[in-house]
Amino acid sequence: MLSIEQIRRDPEFVRQALATRGEEGPMDELLTLDSQRRQAISQGDELRARRNQASRAIGQLRAQGEEAPEDVVLEMREVGQEIDVLERQTRELDERIHSILLELPNLPREDVPRGLSEEENIVVRQWGEPKSLDFPAKPHWDLAEEMGIIDFQRGVKLSGSRFYTMSGYGAKLERATIAWMLDLHSREHGYTELMLPILVRREVMEGSGNLPKFADNLYRDEEDDLWLIPTAEVPITNLYRDEILPPGSLPRYYVAQTPCFRREKTAAGRDTRGIKRVHQFNKVEMYKIVDPETSDDELDRLLADAEDVCQRLGLAYRVLQLCTGDISFPSAETFDIEIWSAGCEEWLEASSCSNCTDFQARRANIRYRPAAGSRPEFVHTLNGSGLALPRVIIAILENNQQADGSVIIPEVLRPYTGFDIIPASGG
RNA sequence: GGAGAGGUGGCCGAGUGGUUGAAGGCGCCGGUCUCGAAAACCGGUAUACCCGCAAGGGUAUCGCGGGUUCGAAUCCCGCUCUCUCCGCCA
Numbered sequence: 307m308l309s310i311e312q313i314r315r316d317p318e319f320v321r322q323a324l325a326t327r328g329e330e331g332p333m334d335e336l337l338t339l340d341s342q343r344r345q346a347i348s349q350g351d352e353l354r355a356r357r358n359q360a361s362r363a364i365g366q367l368r369a370q371g372e373e374a375p376e377d378v379v380l381e382m383r384e385v386g387q388e389i390d391v392l393e394r395q396t397r398e399l400d401e402r403i404h405s406i407l408l409e410l411p412n413l414p415r416e417d418v419p420r421g422l423s424e425e426e427n428i429v430v431r432q433w434g435e436p437k438s439l440d441f442p443a444k445p446h447w448d449l450a451e452e453m454g455i456i457d458f459q460r461g462v463k464l465s466g467s468r469f470y471t472m473s474g475y476g477a478k479l480e481r482a483t484i485a486w487m488l489d490l491h492s493r494e495h496g497y498t499e500l501m502l503p504i505l506v507r508r509e510v511m512e513g514s515g516n517l518p519k520f521a522d523n524l525y526r527d528e529e530d531d532l533w534l535i536p537t538a539e540v541p542i543t544n545l546y547r548d549e550i551l552p553p554g555s556l557p558r559y560y561v562a563q564t565p566c567f568r569r570e571k572t573a574a575g576r577d578t579r580g581i582k583r584v585h586q587f588n589k590v591e592m593y594k595i596v597d598p599e600t601s602d603d604e605l606d607r608l609l610a611d612a613e614d615v616c617q618r619l620g621l622a623y624r625v626l627q628l629c630t631g632d633i634s635f636p637s638a639e640t641f642d643i644e645i646w647s648a649g650c651e652e653w654l655e656a657s658s659c660s661n662c663t664d665f666q667a668r669r670a671n672i673r674y675r676p677a678a679g680s681r682p683e684f685v686h687t688l689n690g691s692g693l694a695l696p697r698v699i700i701a702i703l704e705n706n707q708q709a710d711g712s713v714i715i716p717e718v719l720r721p722y723t724g725f726d727i728i729p730a731s732g733g
Numbered sequence: 734g735g736a737g738a739g740g741u742g743g744c745c746g747a748g749u750g751g752u753u754g755a756a757g758g759c760g761c762c763g764g765u766c767u768c769g770a771a772a773a774c775c776g777g778u779a780u781a782c783c784c785g786c787a788a789g790g791g792u793a794u795c796g797c798g799g800g801u802u803c804g805a806a807u808c809c810c811g812c813u814c815u816c817u818c819c820g821c822c823a
Contacts, residue, residue, distance in 0.1 A: 344782090344783065344784090345783095347782070347783050347792080347793095348783055348784065348791095348792095350783090350792080350793095351782090351783060351784085351791055351792040351793085352783095352784095352791080352792090354791085354792060354793085355790095355791055355792070357803070357804075358752095358791095358792090358804080360803065360804085361751070361802095361803050361804035362751070362752060362804080363803095364751075364803055364804070365750095365751030365752080365803090365804070366751080366752085368751070369751075374803065378803070379802095379803045380803090381803085382803040382804085383802090383803065385803085386802085386803075386804095550743090550779095550780085552743080552761095678761070678762055678778090679761090679762060679763095679777090679778075682780080
């Protein structure tokens with residue numbers, strides 16, 4: 307959420323920053339509502355002050371055994387009604403302002419490349435060479451099906467399109483990869499491992515920025531109004547909701563594996579084959595809660611931690627800096643990591659690392675106290691996939707496939723899988 | 734799902750209509766004392782909003798929302814959350 311103070315102070319700046327994302331900020335409306343709101347508050351406060359004064363006087367009279375003067379009581383009764391009216395006005399104005407603010411995305415950092423579509427994203431570096439095989443490379447949907455480690459048909463039978471099941475070596479590979487990633491981040495990169503609820507309340511979704519704007523991409527349990535998380539970022543963002551973290555408690559680094567649920571309504575028809583885009587997938591997510599001063603540096607390190615995963619797996623990748631129009635709703639700056647996969651011959655987005663600055667902190671009201679006795683300030687939050695499993699599995703299968711239809715397991719995973727090759731018939 | 738109890742400041746805990754933002758204690762910060770520390774003593778210690786250049790002033794907040802009243806932490810109603818017991822259950 308953007309701060310109304312900033313909008314009040316420099317509406318033109320905010321308008322232009324939003325424009326770089328292709329968003330129109332209704333600044334004039336906001337400013338009008340804001341000034342009306344402040345006026346209503348002012349008047350209400352004044353009347354309440356009067357009433358408090360009168361009531362206190364009555365209290366003193368009563369203490370001395372005297373009656374309250376009739377005319378004062380009558381007058382205050384009227385004042386009370388005026389206060390009610392002003393309070394209702396204030397509440398309405400508050401709600402209108404709030405609902406507009408909830409729909410506005412974060413402002414991009416200064417150095418984010420300007421641009422309205424993904425065409426303007428910039429490749430900032432590449433690691434490794436895209437693998438080319440000396441035999442016809444199969445896409446994973448063929449390869450995995452032939453091996454018997456992914457069953458698309460039966461996934462559809464259970465849950466509909468874009469669901470799948472894994473078995474045997476495939477299921478073990480995914481479990482091993484998750485465990486290895488969690489160990490890497492928690493043991494070597496300094497993150498605290500979390501186990502989290504994957505069903506959350508409505509206000510939790512608001513705090514992270516998924517509601518109200520992106521309700522159509524979420525699954526929901528109507529009866530209890532619980533929502534299935536699209537990423538672990540959602541519950542982690544809200545861990546410290548409405549709290550003031552004491553001095554010395556930042557930075558905090560977290561890592562968690564959760565299933566992620568996305569309806570992908572908007573993407574109907576895209577990537578329909580294989581497991582690249584599905585309704586349920588596993589993801590290892592890294593998350594940081596940091597001092598605002600440090601968030602730009604923290605983003606670099608977050609990205610480096612995600613890159614480390616690719617490097618150790620021996621997956622060639624490139625890092626993209628997303629342009630203003632392509633960064634996600636709560637993000638001020640985002641780098642994507644795309645890994646090369648030899649079968650579908652594509653760069654697959656396996657990680658997205660974002661600095662959300664104080665955007666989520668404002669929504670979720672997460673603050674910290676820089677020093678004992680000082681005023682609370684909003685924290686900065688960052689998140690990054692470390693990594694999304696299906697696309698890593700795709701890349702491992704497609705890049706490491708052999709001419710005989712088997713797949714070599716990356717060395718770092720072998721202690722976790724307990725096997726170093728998936729035979730051509732591995733289900 | 735059934736029955737009961739309860740939600741007060743960072744924590745514990747008092748408070749059933751009138752200077753209660755809220756006693757007391759703990760914790761924390763500063764000071765005195767000390768070579769230093771502890772103890773003791775003294776002082777301070779919520780958040781948000783509004784007006785103001787500032788100094789300062791005002792308002793709100795005792796789970797949330799509504800009601801009664803000149804006035805509500807205190808009374809009434811609804812909701813919510815937590816705990817205990819029973820039931821169910823991996």
